[in-house]
């Protein structure tokens with residue numbers, strides 16, 4: 127278990143004190159709460175009796191500590207702090223992510239203090255097990271305005287096993303103003319890794335705001351804003367208690383399920399749909415698009431026809447369905463004829479967590 131010899135650790139400590147912290151040079155020994163080993167834990171690791179050892183927040187030589195009762199407990203994940211004014215370990219979100227070792231196998235947490243971070247952020251494929259924690263979607267925001275194609279989002283999450291909490295992602299192109307710019311794809315976030323969850327996050331943009339591209343994802347109490355195809359892609363996702371805000375008329379979803387046996391689909395549970403203009407619940411980006419709205423609150427923003435066929439001449443493969451929705455937009459009497467009626471069994475299966483969580487990955491995430 128011991129991968130770091132005592133002299134090495136201690137000399138690193140001295141070195142880091144000499145170097146201090148800087149943006150490009152991670153501060154290897156942070157002042158964070160948990161990262162002390164003392165007493166028997168320290169001697170067990172080979173340190174002299176009585177030593178108190180501070181360790182780097184990303185070192186992963188030990189996964190267990192002893193609690194007061196003597197039982198082994200999972201070591202709380204380690205935390206680095208991003209703070210624009212320099213009171214943390216990093217000044218930018220990307221530099222904190224870059225400091226995580228490649229092929230990391232332990233959960234690490236990056237806490238992002240309040241502020242508007244004007245940067246593009248990527249979690250590369252080889253950096254899994256990262257928790258990004260903002261101070262709330264309105265207080266901690268990551269903002270950029272790239273556009274023209276869907277390939278240049280503000281935030282790109284490519285690794286598996288990612289948790290994001292209390293963060294706002296904005297693509298500011300055309301967003302928030304009375305801009306006359308041409309409507310173009312302007313993605314705020316792309317989610318392409320498996321086992322990724324978002325809690326209390328915000329996704330803001332106009333066209334193609336959230337590219338829910340691939341993998342199994344869970345969105346809880348998030349706010350998603352846009353006008354055209356603003357929740358789109360081929361992922362397998364549950365959106366629970368989310369607020370969907372139409373900033374002007376268009377299409378809420380553009381799901382991209384490709385084949386009849388693909389597990390992908392978007393399930394909206396207990397959400398609210400509101401905003402200005404008149405919007406379709408979705409249009410199929412691919413012939414087997416699957417989108418379900420369940421027990422959600424629809425304002426009059428929902429177009430009475432419900433769904434748009436886009437360029438599909440045959441809508442047979444498309445699975446668009448609604449159950450138990452309420453509010454002025456929930457009347458289904460004028461919906462397109464090709465909206466599906468699903469059996470109670472299918473509704474139960476699709477709206478339970480097992481739709482995305484059959485192997486229990488969500489429970490294993492430390493949140």
Ligand SMILES: *[C@@H]1O[C@H](CO)[C@@H](O)[C@H](O)[C@H]1NC(C)=O
Nearest residue numbers: 226227228229230251252253
């Ligand atoms: C991480 O894992 C990948 C895939 O196994 C491997 O190609 C890559 O070299 C590894 N990177 C490091 C820094 O260990």
Ligand SMILES: *[C@@H]1O[C@H](CO)[C@@H](O)[C@H](O)[C@H]1NC(C)=O
Nearest residue numbers: 410411412413414436437438
């Ligand atoms: C419909 O048109 C869009 C935009 O040109 C295209 O991306 C999509 O693949 C088309 N869908 C189908 C099912 O052909």
Ligand SMILES: *[C@@H]1O[C@H](CO)[C@@H](O)[C@H](O)[C@H]1NC(C)=O
Nearest residue numbers: 398399400401423424425453
């Ligand atoms: C539905 O949403 C509207 C706002 O769009 C809100 O005023 C209303 O209270 C909601 N209804 C319920 C039952 O939550």
